Amino acid sequence: MQIAIYSRGFVREDLPIIQLLLNELAREEIDVIIYEAFFKALQPHITYTKEPATFACAADLHGRADMLVSLGGDGTMLDTVCYVRDKNIPVLGINFGRLGFLASIGKDGIYAAVQALKQRTYVVDKRTLIHLDSNVPSLFGEVPYGLNDFTIHKKDTSAMVKIHTYLNGEFLNTYWADGLIVATPTGSTGYSLSCGGPVVFPEAGSFVITPVAPHNLNVRPIIVPDDNVISFEVEGRSDQFLCTLDSRMETIDNTVQLAIKKESFKLSLLRLDDSNFLQTLRHKLLWGIDARNTLK
Helix, strand or coil: CEEEEECCCCCHHHHHHHHHHHHHHHHCCCEEEEEHHHHHHHCCCCCCCCCCEEECCHHHHCCCCCEEEEEECHHHHHHCHHHHCCCCCCEEEEECCCCCCCCCECHHHHHHHHHHHHHCCEEEEEEEEEEEEECCCCCCCCCCEECCEEEEEECCCCCCEEEEEEECCEEEEEEEECEEEEECCHHHHCHHHHCCCCCCCCCCCEEEEEEECCCCCCCCCEEEECCCCEEEEEEECCCEEEEEECCEEEEEECCCCEEEEEEEEEEEEEEECCCCHHHHHHHHCCCCCCHHHHCC
């Protein structure tokens, strides 16, 4: 078995946890392939039983890893989409960040995580990805898809934008707003939630369309089936606006054609069999918390 390890970086306090993870993997005779930039940053601080292989891009990883472990927060987890792509490499998140909604395993769960990987006692969740079609082939390069959401935003800080939105070519609405979010069920607990969108179960076959600061009392988030193609025309005082896929951003002009649909493949997320979405919702987002429930 060979496991890839990806991280954006580390703080000094995390070094003992990283060393523990590498030691446990070595003890179970699991080979590792480490993201090159992360490996170089670790070199002065970490010892290895066996010198690991490294990867720098998606091509380096494919065919060499059975699974990928993400060390960091949810943003780090979102990065892994760019590396595993459509190769069905399952991803397990160990939370070194703050909330850790996607990266659900805590620093105290290293031993349990390694045992689950070794014994294959984990649960695989298939998560929908969102795909962007555009008349600009280079937009978002080789990875025109994301796990959480696609957004359109005004570029400057003054005027709103008008976002004409269509479902399968039929007019839905014109949003006068700072922006618009189209979130997957996975992304419904992220930026969309912050803008008043609903929480959607990961297995739901839907997208959430959530306006960002709409200047209209009658516009609310809406849930649509994920077999719809959602297209946009953007107007504003500026000729340019921003669009994002997860944490990646592009600046484009208002002549660019944009359409969102469900990606043809899914991302496999691993979790331990003692956790589920409802538990994460209650423990991480404190969903349904009410002081009256603790009164005796």
